[in-house]
Amino acid sequence: MMADRRADEISLKRRIAELGPWFHNLRIRGVETAPDHFLGDYPSFKWAAFEEAIPSDLEGRSVLDIGCNAGFYSLEMKRRNAGRIVAIDSDPHYLRQARFAAEETGCDIEFRQMSVYDVAKLEQRFDLVIFMGVLYHLRHPLLALDLLYEHVVGDHMLFQCMQRGSAQEPQLQSNYDFSEWDVFEARGYPKLFFIEDRYADDPTNWFIPNKAAVEAMLRSAGFVIKSNPEREVYLLTRGQRHYAVERPPSICPVS
Numbered sequence: 223m224m225a226d227r228r229a230d231e232i233s234l235k236r237r238i239a240e241l242g243p244w245f246h247n248l249r250i251r252g253v254e255t256a257p258d259h260f261l262g263d264y265p266s267f268k269w270a271a272f273e274e275a276i277p278s279d280l281e282g283r284s285v286l287d288i289g290c291n292a293g294f295y296s297l298e299m300k301r302r303n304a305g306r307i308v309a310i311d312s313d314p315h316y317l318r319q320a321r322f323a324a325e326e327t328g329c330d331i332e333f334r335q336m337s338v339y340d341v342a343k344l345e346q347r348f349d350l351v352i353f354m355g356v357l358y359h360l361r362h363p364l365l366a367l368d369l370l371y372e373h374v375v376g377d378h379m380l381f382q383c384m385q386r387g388s389a390q391e392p393q394l395q396s397n398y399d400f401s402e403w404d405v406f407e408a409r410g411y412p413k414l415f416f417i418e419d420r421y422a423d424d425p426t427n428w429f430i431p432n433k434a435a436v437e438a439m440l441r442s443a444g445f446v447i448k449s450n451p452e453r454e455v456y457l458l459t460r461g462q463r464h465y466a467v468e469r470p471p472s473i474c475p476v477s
């Protein structure tokens with residue numbers, strides 16, 4: 223019996239190692255997938271700081287997890303009694319990990335290799351969309367927010383974005399004269415820092431907003447900020463799109 227258990231654990235550890243490297247430190251039957259993560263016990267420690275923003279019983283609500291990685295948030299939503307969960311990621315490496323983790327933990331989650339730019343293909347609005355840690359990896363961040371509003375966010379969106387620069391909340395007018403320059407130098411003015419090469423060794427970090435820019439972009443795409451339970455995390459609802467925002471184009475894959 224003991225020998226069987228030991229053999230089981232060895233084969234689980236071997237499989238986890240084969241599926242690596244992991245970005246999510248999951249616990250699968252007690253074995254951690256990324257115990258040496260550079261951020262610590264990620265994303266558990268982050269989730270602990272805002273988990274109360276999500277109801278403890280989701281009562282069968284539908285969830286779409288975009289950029290699901292190894293599925294940490296999808297697994298947590300399943301534990302909170304979510305109904306249908308669709309989890310998408312553009313990277314097959316992470317989807318392999320996510321499928322494995324869901325199978326090992328007996329969670330029914332539908333995984334698809336899909337980009338955020340293709341969400342129209344899902345042809346469904348979800349009660350809760352999770353869009354955590356993806357925006358700054360996109361070359362077209364406003365297009366992504368517009369597509370989410372247009373096609374998949376039914377009720378709430380849980381959102382996170384890396385932020386850099388000032389966290390000051392600016393007092394801005396709704397309009398400025400063409401001759402105004404100084405306001406753009408104000409500490410808290412909405413800014414997107416463009417990364418031409420790499421940030422944190424990652425060539426897929428493109429735009430890093432400051433706090434004011436994240437919030438302004440979300441509002442302009444039609445989202446209402448319901449709460450900001452952690453520095454980078456927002457719970458949003460659907461509101462009115464900014465009057466000047468055009469509908470996002472339908473994007474056709476080129477084969």
Ligand SMILES: C[S@@+](CC[C@H](N)C(=O)[O-])C[C@H]1O[C@@H](n2cnc3c(N)ncnc32)[C@H](O)[C@@H]1O
Pocket residue numbers: 245265288289290291292294310311312313316336337338339353354355356359360382
């Ligand atoms: C920093 S990780 C965040 C993972 C997870 N959402 C979290 O917050 O812990 C970014 C994830 O987004 C995925 N991703 C990047 N670009 C994407 C895109 N265009 N569409 C869907 N997923 C994307 C990456 O493969 C990666 O799994």
